[in-house]
Amino acid sequence: xxxxxxxxxxxxxxxxxxxxxxxxxxxxxxxxxxxxxxxxxxxxxxxxxxxxxxxxxxxxxxxxxxxxxxxxxxxxxxxxxxxxxxxxxxxxxxxxxxxxxxxxxxxxxxxxxxxxxxxxxxxxxxxxxxxxxxxxxxxxxxxxxxxxxxxxxxxxxxxxxxxxxxxxxxxxxxxxxxxxxxxxxxxxxxxxxxxxxxxxxxxxxxxxxxxxxxxxxxxxxxxxxxxxxxxxxxxxxxxxxxxxxxxxxxxxxxxxxxxxxxxxxxxxxxxxxxxxxxxxxxxxxxx
Amino acid sequence: xxxxxxxxxxxxxxxxxxxxxxxxxxxxxxxxxxxxxxxxxxxxxxxxxxxxxxxxxxxxxxxxxxxxxxxxxxxxxxxxxxxxxxxxxxxxxxxxxxxxxxxxxxxxxxxxxxxxxxxxxxxxxxxxxxxxxxxxxxxxxxxxxxxxxxxxxxxxxxxxxxxxxxxxxxxxxxxxxxxxxxxxxxxxxxxxxxxxxxxxxxxxxxxxxxxxxxxxxxxxxxxxxxxxxxxxxxxxxxxxxxxxxxxxxxxxxxxxxxxxxxxxxxxxxxxxxxxxxxxxxxxxxxxxx
Numbered sequence: 158x159x160x161x162x163x164x165x166x167x168x169x170x171x172x173x174x175x176x177x178x179x180x181x182x183x184x185x186x187x188x189x190x191x192x193x194x195x196x197x198x199x200x201x202x203x204x205x206x207x208x209x210x211x212x213x214x215x216x217x218x219x220x221x222x223x224x225x226x227x228x229x230x231x232x233x234x235x236x237x238x239x240x241x242x243x244x245x246x247x248x249x250x251x252x253x254x255x256x257x258x259x260x261x262x263x264x265x266x267x268x269x270x271x272x273x274x275x276x277x278x279x280x281x282x283x284x285x286x287x288x289x290x291x292x293x294x295x296x297x298x299x300x301x302x303x304x305x306x307x308x309x310x311x312x313x314x315x316x317x318x319x320x321x322x323x324x325x326x327x328x329x330x331x332x333x334x335x336x337x338x339x340x341x342x343x344x345x346x347x348x349x350x351x352x353x354x355x356x357x358x359x360x361x362x363x364x365x366x367x368x369x370x371x372x373x374x375x376x377x378x379x380x381x382x383x384x385x386x387x388x389x390x391x392x393x394x395x396x397x398x399x400x401x402x403x404x405x406x407x408x409x410x411x412x413x414x415x416x417x418x419x420x421x422x423x424x425x426x427x428x429x430x431x432x433x434x435x436x437x438x439x440x441x442x443x444x
Numbered sequence: 445x446x447x448x449x450x451x452x453x454x455x456x457x458x459x460x461x462x463x464x465x466x467x468x469x470x471x472x473x474x475x476x477x478x479x480x481x482x483x484x485x486x487x488x489x490x491x492x493x494x495x496x497x498x499x500x501x502x503x504x505x506x507x508x509x510x511x512x513x514x515x516x517x518x519x520x521x522x523x524x525x526x527x528x529x530x531x532x533x534x535x536x537x538x539x540x541x542x543x544x545x546x547x548x549x550x551x552x553x554x555x556x557x558x559x560x561x562x563x564x565x566x567x568x569x570x571x572x573x574x575x576x577x578x579x580x581x582x583x584x585x586x587x588x589x590x591x592x593x594x595x596x597x598x599x600x601x602x603x604x605x606x607x608x609x610x611x612x613x614x615x616x617x618x619x620x621x622x623x624x625x626x627x628x629x630x631x632x633x634x635x636x637x638x639x640x641x642x643x644x645x646x647x648x649x650x651x652x653x654x655x656x657x658x659x660x661x662x663x664x665x666x667x668x669x670x671x672x673x674x675x676x677x678x679x680x681x682x683x684x685x686x687x688x689x690x691x692x693x694x695x696x697x698x699x700x701x702x703x704x705x706x707x708x709x710x711x712x713x714x715x716x717x718x719x720x721x722x723x724x725x726x727x728x729x730x731x732x733x
Contacts, residue, residue, distance in 0.1 A: 404563065
């Protein structure tokens with residue numbers, strides 16, 4: 158190869174070589190540019206958490222300061238909204254993960270009448286714009302004169318998280334090795350003991366992934382919450398309200414912190430999943 | 445456990461979740477339809493009167509926003525596809541051991557709040573920002589022209605926010621693809637290009653179909669991008685619905701518009717699936733049954 162290149166050094170012109178280089182690496186360059194496009198806003202959010210704006214609007218770069226990081230939890234309304242969001246996300250995640258896991262178990266492990274209808278009801282919320290989901294729920298609440306607030310937000314968040322939980326847990330259940338459960342049953346374990354000591358631990362990484370997804374969806378939701386919140390203020394609703402009168406820089410600080418925490422949580426799940434796969438792959442005949 | 449009790453087990457498992465979805469997703473759609481047929485005012489209360497004229501009234505008032513929503517969502521979907529396909533392809537075929545890291549970066553935007561991401565674009569595209577200066581220097585924007593409050597900025601925001609929904613299904617279908625088929629094509633003297641056009645592209649079609657649906661549906665109902673990155677002249681149907689429900693409390697018109705939006709999207713999805721195959725929406729649901 159090298160010899161051939163050396164004997165014909167001027168075989169191809171510079172534009173020709175540039176073209177072939179571009180053809181070979183074009184996809185990678187394009188992919189790199191696309192990734193940069195996806196990550197630039199995150200970099201901007203993090204960078205502007207160190208900004209020192211003069212007015213109320215955190216739009217133009219004025220100078221570097223750590224003040225807002227030191228004062229991260231110094232804006233009372235923001236703290237309250239954040240706490241509301243965390244509380245809401247925690248209980249909505251708990252309920253949605255439980256309901257979704259049961260649905261996934263039924264869909265993967267049992268043959269039953271009405272399966273297509275059940276599938277349809279689970280998938281259709283994913284194909285419905287959020288405005289329509291929010292508007293529909295508000296119509297229901299208006300009709301029954303229900304007081305909007307934390308409880309209506311809870312109902313809405315569980316509703317839109319369930320389908321996502323089903324999809325995540327379902328994919329884990331499909332790859333599930335049933336022989337381990339059968340072995341437990343053969344050794345005299347009751348169905349409840351089998352579930353508690355075999356099924357649940359093996360399913361744990363999938364449940365954790367589903368719960369994290371539900372938590373992230375809940376804490377991030379603006380559109381559906383905006384319809385059903387009444388006077389309760391969640392983190393996104395606070396940002397929405399503040400956007401009209403100027404958003405405090407602390408919002409960028411908290412967004413950056415949330416980003417890092419979520420990142421760490423995702424890494425934890427990936428690590429757990431790999432560990433679970435390693436555990437599950439240890440079979441008697443390997444020992 | 446008796447045989448008849450065993451047969452009931454799946455229904456016990458399904459019960460709580462399905463009842464929740466039924467009461468808080470399906471039933472609300474009924475009440476939305478019912479609300480759309482009421483007449484009256486917010487002060488005196490709305491009463492059910494089979495007021496079918498709400499539908500043509502609401503539609504004629506906001507037909508511009510309706511068409512604009514589908515136009516913006518359509519353009520954003522095409523742009524997202526153009527950006528996403530090569531990226532998904534590179535991750536599936538060229539990334540090697542970097543694959544998981546790159547996938548991680550693709551979903552990284554989801555780790556920050558949707559509203560804050562959109563506000564970041566507001567910062568990036570605001571007047572006299574470095575990005576806008578560059579665009580006008582490069583001749584894309586006339587001197588002293590604005591990027592914010594134009595169709596371009598709203599479409600850019602929609603494209604950005606729903607891009608991961610396009611990348612992930614395309615990646616999944618490319619990743620699942622049987623590579624020996626591509627080898628077979630090149631063994632049979634297909635050029636890299638022919639092998640791509642005749643093997644890779646058709647086999648990744650289900651991912652493209654799923655991705656375009658997952659991008660188009662939320663984009664057409666979105667109102668955050670139009671609110672933060674556009675002006676009144678870029679208002680989409682989501683803005684009208686939101687405004688009617690929450691600001692002017694004109695519930696019947698808002699419900700009528702939501703109902704039509706839902707039906708329009710359902711119709712589009714069904715037509716699309718007819719052309720592109722039914723696997724898309726259900727994902728692999730069909731196969732597991």
